[in-house]
Amino acid sequence: MKRSTVLLSLLIIPGILLSQYKAQDSLHPQDPIKNELKLNMLELLIMPAIGITYEHYLNPTSSFGIYGFVNFNNDEGYRYEKFELAPFYRIYFQNHDKLDNKGLYTEVFSGLNVGETDFFDFDYNANRYGNLYTQEYVGISLGVTLGYKFVNRSNYAFEIFAGAGRFLNEQEIDAYPRIGLSIGKRF
Numbered sequence: 001m002k003r004s005t006v007l008l009s010l011l012i013i014p015g016i017l018l019s020q021y022k023a024q025d026s027l028h029p030q031d032p033i034k035n036e037l038k039l040n041m042l043e044l045l046i047m048p049a050i051g052i053t054y055e056h057y058l059n060p061t062s063s064f065g066i067y068g069f070v071n072f073n074n075d076e077g078y079r080y081e082k083f084e085l086a087p088f089y090r091i092y093f094q095n096h097d098k099l100d101n102k103g104l105y106t107e108v109f110s111g112l113n114v115g116e117t118d119f120f121d122f123d124y125n126a127n128r129y130g131n132l133y134t135q136e137y138v139g140i141s142l143g144v145t146l147g148y149k150f151v152n153r154s155n156y157a158f159e160i161f162a163g164a165g166r167f168l169n170e171q172e173i174d175a176y177p178r179i180g181l182s183i184g185k186r187f
Contacts, residue, residue, distance in 0.1 A: 005045070023076060036065075039183025047079070048072040050129055053182060055090070060099035063090045067109070079115075080173060084166075086111035088145075101180050109178075111141040118170045119172045135172050141165040155186035 040051030050074060055065035069084040088109035092101055116136045147161025163178040 033155060033186045036184055038157060038159060038182040040069075040180040042179060042181045043069070043079075047185075049079070051180065051182075053184070057101050058103060061092050061094070063092075063101055064088065065090070071115075079110045079176060080117045081113045081115040081176065083114040084111050086143075086148045092149075102149045102150075102157070104148050105146075107145045107147075107163075109143050109145065109163075109165065111143065113137075113138075113139040113141060113165075113167070113176070115139070115173070117173050126186070137171040137173070138169075139167040139171060139173075140169055141167045141176070143178060151186065157184045157186060158182070 034057050035063065036053075036055040036057075038053040038055070040053070043049045043051045049070060051067065051069045053065060053067045053159050055063050057063045065088055067084070067086040067088060069079075069086075071079060071082050086109045088107045090105050090107040092099075092105045094100075094103040114137070116134060118132060118134050119186055121131050121133055143163055143165030145163030147159055147163075149157055149159045151157045159180070159182040161178070161180055161182075164175050165178060166175045167173065
């Protein structure tokens with residue numbers, strides 16, 4: 001009888017202690033989520049291009065990241081860039097009880113763009129069109145974006161945004177749009 005009591009105690013006590021440990025552990029939240037990776041589905045659907053964003057959260061109201069864009073066919077779509085690499089800084093605007101890097105935001109970005117565009121050289125004195133030229137360019141830009149991010153309980157994010165970037169160096173294209181519908185995951 002003593003052996004069975006001791007054996008039963010050795011099996012039950014660790015189970016009780018382990019359940020207490022798990023209950024205390026669940027009171028403390030996991031490490032906060034600090035990163036997010038998103039794919040711009042609008043660019044993927046409209047043109048054969050891919051736009052990927054990595055975002056790192058600094059605090060509940062701001063973040064920074066980098067956006068990469070590769071255009072596989074610059075004859076179609078709304079962008080002339082073949083490639084863009086754009087670091088950004090983002091500020092979120094939410095109520096104090098919902099501060100967790102979601103909702104309305106604005107961002108400022110700079111970009112390094114490589115592209116190609118066609119343009120006509122117009123002769124104003126002769127009042128006629130001149131020749132068709134193709135210009136390859138490397139542009140440095142600054143811009144601003146306004147958007148809204150939705151996040152569910154499983155940390156999947158959906159984002160809708162619109163903005164524009166303006167080139168700082170001289171070329172035929174002065175500005176370019178930045179629009180999108182992105183889907184991603186926080187980790």
